[in-house]
Amino acid sequence: xxxxxxxxxxxxxxxxxxxxxxxxxxxxxxxxxxxxxxxxxxxxxxxxxxxxxxxxxxxxxxxxxxxxxxxxxxxxxxxxxxxxxxxxxxxxxxxxxxxxxxxxxxxxxxxxxxxxxxxxxxxxxxxxxxxxxxxxxxxxxxxxxxxxxxxxxxxxxxxxxxxxxxxxxxxxxxxxxxxxxxxxxxxxxxxxxxxxxxxxxxxxxxxxxxxxxxxxxxxxxxxxxxxxxxxxx
Amino acid sequence: xxxxxxxxxxxxxxxxxxxxxxxxxxxxxxxxxxxxxxxxxxxxxxxxxxxxxxxxxxxxxxxxxxxxxxxxxxxxxxxxxxxxxxxxxxxxxxxxxxxxxxxxxxxxxxxxxxxxxxxxxxxxxxxxxxxxxxxxxxxxxxxxxxxxxxxxxxxxxxxxxxxxxxxxxxxxxxxxxxxxxxxxxxxxxxxxxxxxxxxxxxxxxxxxxxxxxxxxxxx
Numbered sequence: 340x341x342x343x344x345x346x347x348x349x350x351x352x353x354x355x356x357x358x359x360x361x362x363x364x365x366x367x368x369x370x371x372x373x374x375x376x377x378x379x380x381x382x383x384x385x386x387x388x389x390x391x392x393x394x395x396x397x398x399x400x401x402x403x404x405x406x407x408x409x410x411x412x413x414x415x416x417x418x419x420x421x422x423x424x425x426x427x428x429x430x431x432x433x434x435x436x437x438x439x440x441x442x443x444x445x446x447x448x449x450x451x452x453x454x455x456x457x458x459x460x461x462x463x464x465x466x467x468x469x470x471x472x473x474x475x476x477x478x479x480x481x482x483x484x485x486x487x488x489x490x491x492x493x494x495x496x497x498x499x500x501x502x503x504x505x506x507x508x509x510x511x512x513x514x515x516x517x518x519x520x521x522x523x524x525x526x527x528x529x530x531x532x533x534x535x536x537x538x539x540x541x542x543x544x545x546x547x548x549x550x551x552x553x554x555x556x557x558x559x560x561x562x563x564x565x566x567x568x569x570x571x572x
Numbered sequence: 573x574x575x576x577x578x579x580x581x582x583x584x585x586x587x588x589x590x591x592x593x594x595x596x597x598x599x600x601x602x603x604x605x606x607x608x609x610x611x612x613x614x615x616x617x618x619x620x621x622x623x624x625x626x627x628x629x630x631x632x633x634x635x636x637x638x639x640x641x642x643x644x645x646x647x648x649x650x651x652x653x654x655x656x657x658x659x660x661x662x663x664x665x666x667x668x669x670x671x672x673x674x675x676x677x678x679x680x681x682x683x684x685x686x687x688x689x690x691x692x693x694x695x696x697x698x699x700x701x702x703x704x705x706x707x708x709x710x711x712x713x714x715x716x717x718x719x720x721x722x723x724x725x726x727x728x729x730x731x732x733x734x735x736x737x738x739x740x741x742x743x744x745x746x747x748x749x750x751x752x753x754x755x756x757x758x759x760x761x762x763x764x765x766x767x768x769x770x771x772x773x774x775x776x777x778x779x780x781x782x783x784x785x786x787x788x789x790x791x
Contacts, residue, residue, distance in 0.1 A: 465741050465742075468737075472738060476731065476735060479725045488790065489725070492721060492784045492787055493721055496784065500738070503773065507769070
């Protein structure tokens, strides 16, 4: 399995990294030139579906990775899992910020304001606040084992809150956001087959790019950790 | 076994509280003076929306102040001693139960003084009280775990606030919505959906605390 993922294709890059580059480029270029259905209000802004929605998908997947490693840390207490959880949360926050910015641009051109008070939007903002709190919590402790344990507990809690905020609450109240409060999602009938051709590859592309980013950050963190240990030997 | 431990621990908490009285009276005075400050700055509130949000903001800050002490004011030695006597599950459950009792009484007192000074706009009082009960239960179960987390760090109150405000928000948003319905005297059937959500959030949070707390006390 490990060997399969480490298979290098070209430029000394693993195949999935090349796939990530290809898919993101495809999403960026294809997303702008391939025909989209002409819909009222949305018009050409529907292309943002390839960026905004896919980045949120990527964020959810990366944050789920973070949650998974927090659970793993609590079951076997290996520092590696804590490092992965921390870096995955970092990348998740980064993608969340991208998603909120692209969403804000979209809101400006369809709903007429950069930010509207809406269950989904506020939920997204609060979710980011929770994860910022996670980062601050991590920084407030020096003792490594304790930090890992406490952060893992908070991370699990944070993910459950994220589910409540982004999946449960917006569906119960009125919301402008597609897929919530009785609105159909884009999957309903707006998303035609040509759009799916870009949408799904874009989801995979952003996620792989996130994983790559996470891997680089993880490597830096692990090296720093080793350096620290070496200094005290 | 667990039930027995919880019963004794809750009794211990209440006895300690009644013996010291400082914390209880302190938080009571905190609520009353906050209400009074609001009274002096607002005089009277006519708009139901403002009335409602002001009330819940007071409750939010009062709850953070009331519950944060549950772990943070305990000395390290006493915490270790408790862990030798009882299982962590019993400790967290007893703290949650104690805090629920504390918060419910606090919120009722707050409601009393708030309506005394600022005026009572609530048309459907039983519904509003139900909101208060569910809200205080939810606040205290969220905050008990957050207090446990914050106490593992160097125990500052700022951290407690930034950790708990965002996670309290789903409760707060739902509470404000239901209590607005109660204030307007809408038919209870409008609010059932939200009451169920409040109840479910309480259950989820309490279960998470029950599962996760044992990991916090391994040292």
